[in-house]
Amino acid sequence: GNSVTQMEGPVTLSEEAFLTINCTYTATGYPSLFWYVQYPGEGLQLLLKATKADDKGSNKGFEATYRKETTSFHLEKGSVQVSDSAVYFCALSDQGTYKYIFGTGTRLKVLA
Amino acid sequence: GAGVSQSPSNKVTEKGKDVELRCDPISGHTALYWYRQSLGQGLEFLIYFQGNSAPDKSGLPSDRFSAERTGGSVSTLTIQRTQQEDSAVYLCASSPRQGPNHNYGYTFGSGTRLTVV
Numbered sequence: 001g002n003s004v005t006q007m008e009g010p011v012t013l014s015e016e017a018f019l020t021i022n023c024t025y026t027a028t029g030y031p032s033l034f035w036y037v038q039y040p041g042e043g044l045q046l047l048l049k050a051t052k053a054d055d056k057g058s059n060k061g062f063e064a065t066y067r068k069e070t071t072s073f074h075l076e077k078g079s080v081q082v083s084d085s086a087v088y089f090c091a092l093s094d095q096g097t098y099k100y101i102f103g104t105g106t107r108l109k110v111l112a
Numbered sequence: 113g114a115g116v117s118q119s120p121s122n123k124v125t126e127k128g129k130d131v132e133l134r135c136d137p138i139s140g141h142t143a144l145y146w147y148r149q150s151l152g153q154g155l156e157f158l159i160y161f162q163g164n165s166a167p168d169k170s171g172l173p174s175d176r177f178s179a180e181r182t183g184g185s186v187s188t189l190t191i192q193r194t195q196q197e198d199s200a201v202y203l204c205a206s207s208p209r210q211g212p213n214h215n216y217g218y219t220f221g222s223g224t225r226l227t228v229v
Contacts, residue, residue, distance in 0.1 A: 034217060043116070043203060043220035044155075089155070098143065099168070100218065104154035 006103035023090035116221035135204030
């Protein structure tokens with residue numbers, strides 16, 4: 001079945017450091033891929049998405065590229081801020097279904 | 113409304129009691145989803161609504177869990193005879209439509225934190 005695997009956290013970085021959160025997936029067909037972010041005490045928010053191979057999703061300085069050859073959708077940001085501290089979830093939606101499959105989430109903590 | 117609204121935001125209940133969790137989706141969103149987020153776990157799919165019907169209830173953990181949606185809008189998730197393992201954050205999400213190219217993404221509510229003591 002479809003699945004999403006994320007790197008385990010927590011990830012602790014200093015402000016202005018480079019961020020990578022790894023995400024790989026297993027899916028049949030051609031899923032759309034998403035990153036969601038959950039700030040403390042809040043619900044999940046869509047951060048970015050990519051709907052086909054080689055697409056790059058970007059938002060708020062974050063980027064992720066849909067790599068079909070490596071079945072990956074790694075999240076990157078060149079310079080993190082304290083305000084980026086949150087839990088990040090990678091997810092996929094299969095073309096033929098309506099359910100999203102989420103990874104277990106990666107907690108990011110950015111220190112000033 | 114402007115966003116997905118869930119109530120209550122927090123609920124503490126005694127083991128064995130019934131609870132109702134409410135979700136008010138974004139106006140016009142036909143698809144509604146319930147997920148459960150347990151401590152240290154990912155998001156677990158519970159049930160999906162398209163309009164008032166629930167084509168897939170396969171994620172409901174047991175027959176103590178049920179959900180309904182009325183008027184193509186508000187949904188209620190009911191847990192009967194709550195158990196301690198039901199403690200989790202229950203998240204509701206909605207999306208404009210469902211279909212083969214359903215890549216619009218969900219809009220989530222802030223969740224209901226349920227604690228069974």
